[in-house]
Amino acid sequence: MNAIIVTKDVELRKAVAQCCASHQPIIHVVSEFPGMNPNVGVIATVQPSLVFFDAQGDEKEILPLLKNTAAKYPQAAIFLLASVQSSTLLLAAMRNGVREVIELPLSASNVHEAIDRTISQHHESFWKQGKILSFISCKGGSGTTFIADNLAYALASASNKKVLLIDLNLQFGDAALFLSDAQPSMTLADLCRQIHRLDAALLDSSLIQVAPGFGILPASAEPDPYDTIRPEQIDAILHVARQEYDFIFIDLGRQIDGVVIRALDQSDHIFPIIQQSLPYLRNGLRLLNFFKILGYRKEKIHVIVNRHEASTISVEAIQRSLGQPVAYMVPNNFDVVSESINQGVPLLKLARSSNVSKALVDIITAFSDVRKPDNPGIIRRLFVRNQSA
Ligand SMILES: Nc1ncnc2c1ncn2[C@@H]1O[C@H](COP(=O)(O)OP(=O)(O)OP(=O)(O)O)[C@@H](O)[C@H]1O
Numbered sequence: 001m002n003a004i005i006v007t008k009d010v011e012l013r014k015a016v017a018q019c020c021a022s023h024q025p026i027i028h029v030v031s032e033f034p035g036m037n038p039n040v041g042v043i044a045t046v047q048p049s050l051v052f053f054d055a056q057g058d059e060k061e062i063l064p065l066l067k068n069t070a071a072k073y074p075q076a077a078i079f080l081l082a083s084v085q086s087s088t089l090l091l092a093a094m095r096n097g098v099r100e101v102i103e104l105p106l107s108a109s110n111v112h113e114a115i116d117r118t119i120s121q122h123h124e125s126f127w128k129q130g131k132i133l134s135f136i137s138c139k140g141g142s143g144t145t146f147i148a149d150n151l152a153y154a155l156a157s158a159s160n161k162k163v164l165l166i167d168l169n170l171q172f173g174d175a176a177l178f179l180s181d182a183q184p185s186m187t188l189a190d191l192c193r194q195i196h197r198l199d200a201a202l203l204d205s206s207l208i209q210v211a212p213g214f215g216i217l218p219a220s221a222e223p224d225p226y227d228t229i230r231p232e233q234i235d236a237i238l239h240v241a242r243q244e245y246d247f248i249f250i251d252l253g254r255q256i257d258g259v260v261i262r263a264l265d266q267s268d269h270i271f272p273i274i275q276q277s278l279p280y281l282r283n284g285l286r287l288l289n290f291f292k293i294l295g296y297r298k299e300k301i302h303v304i305v306n307r308h309e310a311s312t313i314s315v316e317a318i319q320r321s322l323g324q325p326v327a328y329m330v331p332n333n334f335d336v337v338s339e340s341i342n343q344g345v346p347l348l349k350l351a352r353s354s355n356v357s358k359a360l361v362d363i364i365t366a367f368s369d370v371r372k373p374d375n376p377g378i379i380r381r382l383f384v385r386n387q388s389a
């Protein structure tokens with residue numbers, strides 16, 4: 001859940017941000033407006049769930065700004081922070097749909113209670129926070145697209161979760177082709193061009209539907225997509241996506257740039273894909289060091305060894321040289337994997353009892369509430385549904 005804070009008062013801003021950080025569920029402060037000007041920067045494309053609006057000061061300045069803010073963030077719950085509650089101010093608050101007036105000086109418990117009240121009154125989907133799972137190659141050809149695609153498909157097929165896959169491999173993205181032969185009507189670049197009118201309906205209509213509840217936003221087909229696709233637009237798309245989808249899978253490809261870093265920052269889990277050879281290990285180590293510099297916790301990172309075979313560099317040796325546990329292994333099975341990719345059909349549809357399909361199902365059970373022991377139906381649902389496909 002995201003919030004913005006509109007205030008000139010540095011101390012008040014800090015205090016509100018602290019309340020947000022300590023709230024359960026945590027409230028992410030996505031932007032602050034020290035100049036009291038909500039018309040600046042990236043936030044213009046992001047719809048926050050909460051707006052903390054400082055109503056101290058000259059009402060002639062404050063009231064038009066409140067009106068402007070309310071119009072700009074129509075889906076947000078506005079919390080007015082006020083020391084003096086004049087009748088003009090309260091009337092303006094009512095007119096602009098202010099949800100709560102929080103008295104100043106600020107009391108943390110008042111803020112927490114106001115947030116809790118708002119959460120309990122709102123429709124569930126308003127507060128939905130989908131999880132972002134990003135997949136990144138330690139080196140080209142590691143199997144990132146194959147794994148991200150097929151995990152997303154497996155999760156959508158085994159559950160009633162809404163799943164989105166975004167292809168952020170901007171120049172060489174092929175995620176849609178691995179699962180579907182449908183021609184995209186829109187790409188990520190097209191969506192970025194229309195970012196000013198981005199909402200759930202536009203995002204939904206931009207997708208290639210691969211299965212019920214599972215769509216892919218294809219990469220751009222343009223030679224220089226960096227002209228069109230910018231980091232702040234990725235923020236905006238992910239913000240809308242989190243509210244609409246339970247899981248957002250991202251194929252990041254193999255290069256690191258501003259757009260990829262923005263997606264990594266927003267990710268709940270990052271899956272570097274590695275294979276058992278020295279060039280992969282060397283690049284894997286570089287990637288993990290880079291994550292350290294970016295300040296990511298080790299628990300956010302889940303290394304997957306793809307094309308795993310017992311006869312080569314051991315998993316223990318990989319863990320030692322990476323200084324990070326290997327979370328999952330996907331076995332090597334060139335025949336079934338290449339058949340799935342060449343036909344553009346999900347592996348779980350094509351070869352549901354293969355060792356690779358089983359490994360993929362194991363991984364998704366760890367990242368959804370569809371757990372194998374509690375829900376013996378997960379594998380049956382996947383396989384029965386696929387039999388009729
Ligand atoms: N578990 C596996 N067993 C056997 N072959 C595999 C497996 N996973 C992937 N492959 C093979 O590796 C090739 C590369 O896979 P994929 O395109 O998913 O990699 P990538 O990391 O996305 O590559 P790129 O860096 O080009 O984006 C595929 O053509 C496929 O044949």
Ligand SMILES: [Mg+2]
Pocket residue numbers: 144145146169174253
């Ligand atoms: Mg790829």
